Amino acid sequence: MAFEGLADRLQNTIQKIRGKGKVNEADVKEMMREVRLALLEADVNFKVVKEFVKKVGERAVGQEVMKSLTPGQQIVKVVKEELTLLMGGEQSQIAVSKRPPTVIMMVGLQGAGKTTTTGKLANVLRKKYNRKPLLVAADIYRPAAIKQLETLGKQLDMPVFSLGDQVSPVEIARQAIEKAKEDHLDYVLIDTAGRLHVDEALMDELKQIKELSKPDEIFLVVDAMTGQDAVNVAQSFNDQLEISGVVLTKLDGDTRGGAALSIRAVTEKPIKFVGLGEKLDALEPFHPERMASRILGMGDVLTLIEKAQANVDEEKAKELEQKMRTMSFTFDDFLEQLGQVRSMGPLDDIIKMLPGANKMKGLNNLKVDEKQISHVEAIIKSMTKHEKSHPETINASRRKRIAKGSGTTVPEVNRLLKQFEEMKKMMKQMSNMGQKGKKKGFKF
């Protein structure tokens, strides 16, 4: 996972100070030394590190902290606030033109993930904002770039505008905007050409497209894995083109995080989205505060809730709650719930969003065995309808049959039955607690 080393080091450092009843300047100095090293090791730009350490250090020995009853905790709060500010403070929005279509120019070096991100962004615009985008293939130099965008368009069932590779990108952009107007499409996403390095010819072409298409946004796509190079690239593009925001891709890899933490401070331009995988739904808005919280091991419950809301049907959730209360929860319900949780993404990632998960013994290295989950699904599917709702009837010979039918073993079947029984017991306790709480007037 990205930021792993940084998260570990910062969490260890703040852990030490958090618990202290009294904090003196020497403690703060020691902590800041560790913070500095952690950031440098994460490949954060050295100027940014210097500035950050200075700011946090000053605030940490200031009145607001030292005079408080819990200085250790206050310092942690300061670190989180400053880390959030470093990454941009508030989450930034995506432009909407008063006179549609809204034009977004996608720029970046070859291989950064520009074409893929163009598809992902179109997907977000439709799914989240109910917009109708037009994808524009203006990368006429990279072989296969046009084809790649057309394929993405097909997958998304969205229009792609292309004039082949013999027409100039400026002309392609011009005609595409006309076409979007005609067809009442409200976003135009121009996938411009990339190069291996920043060069003058590329910048000239991009400037011409900018001049003509008057984009509402220019998104620079950079690869988080390239660390400080990504920051330098961002700086050059910004100097030449005045970009409006950055999309940081490949944050699903094991990047140390330097780019994410430096780009805003160096370019003064926000990271608007982050790419978290190759699939078309792997683009998420960047939330500085949530990211700071994740890095400091405080979890990211808000993202978790959003994921749940996007994937879990509210009616079904209510129905499930009812079933839990009345104890009529069956293996069929269990299977359905399992499916919903899995649709939220890899379980390892979900667990990591829980506050303190990194510090919980065993959880930090937990690799959820997806194969095991498939076994559970197979076992449940091999039960008869009656067995699913009356697991107490599953005797030894039935267990053998289920194991055989699901391609698993009897001990695995036994384990699942036992777990299910325990889960039901827990639900019973919880629902009793809920009832008691209600009587006493607790809020749940």
Ligand code: GDP
């Ligand atoms: P372009 O040259 O900038 O247009 O780059 P592409 O869009 O062709 O992407 C280059 C490679 O990076 C492709 O293999 C993409 O699947 C991959 N890629 C793009 N974004 C991400 C991301 O967020 N995570 C991962 N793991 N791979 C990505």
